[in-house]
Amino acid sequence: MKVSISQVGVAAMAFALVFATSCAKKEAGIPAGPEFQKKFQEALILAKPGAVIELPEGKHDLTTTLSLSVENVTIRGKGIDKTILSFKNQKTGSAGMLVTSNGFTLEDLAIEDTKGDGLKVNGATGVTIRRARAEWTGGPKETNGSYGFYPVQCKNVLIEDSIVKGASDAGIYVGQSKNIIVRRNRAEFNVAGIEIENSQDADVYQNTSTNNTGGLLAFNLPDHPVKDGRNARLFENNVYNNNTDNFAPKGTMVAKVPRGTGIVILATNHIDVYKNTIKDNATANVSIISYLSTGNPINDPTYDPFTDEIYIHDNTISGGGDNPVGRIAELVAPKMGKPLPGIMYDGIVDPKKGNANICAQNNGGAELANYDAARGFKHILKNASANNCALPPLNAVAGFGGN
Amino acid sequence: MLRSRLCERAVGLLQRASPASARVPTRQAEARATRLFTAIVLVAVLGGCSKQVHQYTQEPFPKKLSAWHLFTGKPSELHPNQGVIPYDLNSPLFSDYATKYRFVWMPPGTSATYSATDSFEFPVGAILSKTFAYPESEGKQRLIETRLLVHGKTGWTPLPYVWNESQTEATLDVAADPTVVHWKEIKIDYVIPNQNQCKECHEKSKASIPIGPKARNLNKDYNYVDGRANQLAYWTRIGYLKGAPSPEQAPRATVWDDPASGTLDARAKTYLDINCAHCHNPAGSANTSGLYLNAGQMDPMRLGLCKVPVSAGHGAGDLLFDIVNGRPEESILIRRMDSDLPKVMMPELGRTLIHREGVALIREWIRSMQGKCEAKPASL
Numbered sequence: 013m014k015v016s017i018s019q020v021g022v023a024a025m026a027f028a029l030v031f032a033t034s035c036a037k038k039e040a041g042i043p044a045g046p047e048f049q050k051k052f053q054e055a056l057i058l059a060k061p062g063a064v065i066e067l068p069e070g071k072h073d074l075t076t077t078l079s080l081s082v083e084n085v086t087i088r089g090k091g092i093d094k095t096i097l098s099f100k101n102q103k104t105g106s107a108g109m110l111v112t113s114n115g116f117t118l119e120d121l122a123i124e125d126t127k128g129d130g131l132k133v134n135g136a137t138g139v140t141i142r143r144a145r146a147e148w149t150g151g152p153k154e155t156n157g158s159y160g161f162y163p164v165q166c167k168n169v170l171i172e173d174s175i176v177k178g179a180s181d182a183g184i185y186v187g188q189s190k191n192i193i194v195r196r197n198r199a200e201f202n203v204a205g206i207e208i209e210n211s212q213d214a215d216v217y218q219n220t221s222t223n224n225t226g227g228l229l230a231f232n233l234p235d236h237p238v239k240d241g242r243n244a245r246l247f248e249n250n251v252y253n254n255n256t257d258n259f260a261p262k263g264t265m266v267a268k269v270p271r272g273t274g275i276v277i278l279a280t281n282h283i284d285v286y287k288n289t290i291k292d293n294a295t296a297n298v299s300i301i302s303y304l305s306t307g308n309p310i311n312d313p314t315y316d317p318f319t320d321e322i323y324i325h326d327n328t329i330s331g332g333g334d335n336p337v338g339r340i341a342e343l344v345a346p347k348m349g350k351p352l353p354g355i356m357y358d359g360i361v362d363p364k365k366g367n368a369n370i371c372a373q374n375n376g377g378a379e380l381a382n383y384d385a386a387r388g389f390k391h392i393l394k395n396a397s398a399n400n401c402a403l404p405p406l407n408a409v410a411g412f413g414g415n
Numbered sequence: 416m417l418r419s420r421l422c423e424r425a426v427g428l429l430q431r432a433s434p435a436s437a438r439v440p441t442r443q444a445e446a447r448a449t450r451l452f453t454a455i456v457l458v459a460v461l462g463g464c465s466k467q468v469h470q471y472t473q474e475p476f477p478k479k480l481s482a483w484h485l486f487t488g489k490p491s492e493l494h495p496n497q498g499v500i501p502y503d504l505n506s507p508l509f510s511d512y513a514t515k516y517r518f519v520w521m522p523p524g525t526s527a528t529y530s531a532t533d534s535f536e537f538p539v540g541a542i543l544s545k546t547f548a549y550p551e552s553e554g555k556q557r558l559i560e561t562r563l564l565v566h567g568k569t570g571w572t573p574l575p576y577v578w579n580e581s582q583t584e585a586t587l588d589v590a591a592d593p594t595v596v597h598w599k600e601i602k603i604d605y606v607i608p609n610q611n612q613c614k615e616c617h618e619k620s621k622a623s624i625p626i627g628p629k630a631r632n633l634n635k636d637y638n639y640v641d642g643r644a645n646q647l648a649y650w651t652r653i654g655y656l657k658g659a660p661s662p663e664q665a666p667r668a669t670v671w672d673d674p675a676s677g678t679l680d681a682r683a684k685t686y687l688d689i690n691c692a693h694c695h696n697p698a699g700s701a702n703t704s705g706l707y708l709n710a711g712q713m714d715p716m717r718l719g720l721c722k723v724p725v726s727a728g729h730g731a732g733d734l735l736f737d738i739v740n741g742r743p744e745e746s747i748l749i750r751r752m753d754s755d756l757p758k759v760m761m762p763e764l765g766r767t768l769i770h771r772e773g774v775a776l777i778r779e780w781i782r783s784m785q786g787k788c789e790a791k792p793a794s795l
Contacts, residue, residue: 053590057610079611104606106758128728128758134700157758158728164703181728188703235716236725237705263724263731263747268795299795307793308723311716338794
């Protein structure tokens, strides 16, 4: 029962809204207009599992967070630039949408100007976001919300063919999750374009990340209930010109990311970075660091602050490193000169292990510099033989959301 | 009106005369027998008050609050029907200074099972009712909403009923619009939580549960129509609670704003427990933050001390730690409690105003903490 808004009266629409969710085809259309928010939220609450909620074309004004807790619901608009949920006048709630149910799909619509996160999905198995956009339309500003698309503690996450713009933290942020595919998205003018944090088994590929402060981040941080971030393959991404000044609130972790960083790998293990095009990121095209480099205390005895088993290979890395900011600019550039090498590594190794297996091979002319942050930046090494190594490939993320 | 008052009286007498309070001296037992007789006569004569509380344990739930028969007489006066027992908490959740009226009902012959730490296990059919009201003008209060939490066959369901302007009925509205409330010169854009938002706070491991009715919160005296009594003892006496020790043996939360009830530390932790821990606990919806403010939480880091925030975004602002010993002004906890901006404020739901008195308590608590957080913030 696909509802055509032009063909039915308002009363019939209201009827359809209330009852369509229980009819055989499980589709409901929400009419545009002043009642849009209430009708949409009611539909989200009264939806039966498996329902498809169709949203009409147009810019729909919302003033509060929408939420969904019914399993296997699809929310579908008419197109990434045609159905717009505008939260410009949001009065209450932080996120635009909050989803806590399994099997959630969002497609073909945009979420704009939320006070906090665009879409947060908490604790769900099966999350699909496709051809969707999360954007703060006033350009990069500290007052913008934190995350565009934000699945946290989820399993089987697929984010594809989407656009994120203007997040004051990360555009696409997958946290504390498992089994993740992030592909063919475009992230621009965010502090962090795409961030995979405290997560396991992620394939991040064919994304374009540009004009962010940092393009692509793989982090593992302490004090989270889910730690042990590892196993990510970052490949065939286009990460360039991420030179937008950092506009994150200062207390956030990404506030520490120097503008002009392409890929950052922080305290996470088993990361395979290959066949990416990484260029013209003014501080560092690739940065590999330990959590100890953040200067933050570690109160969490179960946390591993070290970075191990990183393999950077077969990438096209060019330009950049010519106008660094932050610690590298102050402490390393004076010793090494500019431009800095394409791959910057702080050289902090778990004393219990001795060797972190940080490997780089075949990245065009790009060199790896170990700038020895552990011992006061004294013994800076370029292309050390210890880093001229290879690691076995990681398994592809499989089992869901295929092409 | 008179009838309903008499009904209530009869019900009260019946309750006091119930066999659940059997072990009493003989003279009292005689008096009870007289009361029981009077009550039965009253009930028989009045007839009309024989309308029992109506149980609904699955969809569809009634659209009108009156269909539950939780209250008798004039709707806005919330006179409890037979078996509908008012209760109160040692320290309540802050809800924009609303007055809250809480009631519990259980099907005849059933009872809740005591727990020393968690919410009691309630029988199927149990109803918790909480009505939010404001004294809008001299001596006149306006009921805004009544939230029912109903223990159905498949678990607890939250049902938000919104009162009409004439205060004659409340209607189920799963996604109600905000309503303007005038209270003490303040205009409040009062937000009635939608059904999903009810679940966000009442969620534990993805299922809805009650928050208030825990031993530590209920362990206090209440002025019942038939006299003052400890709530745990009273519930036990009328058969609503089994397995409870004597009130002296049961845990008792402090009263957050009564220094006589406990130390600053204990009162601050009570406040955080009732205002934050429904989400901030290891099985709550804010468990992603790793900040756990539940009663009995002993790990200082989990309570926020020198803890780096997780994905707090604007909640953190320029601050580095959830709590910095001795420095409330540098503590994210205070920043978020002391804000009414949607992207900063905590709790996210259930308030639009800042609870100044609550913030003052937590500020004093943090100021009293010794030591300091080590930080040498660096850029990467």
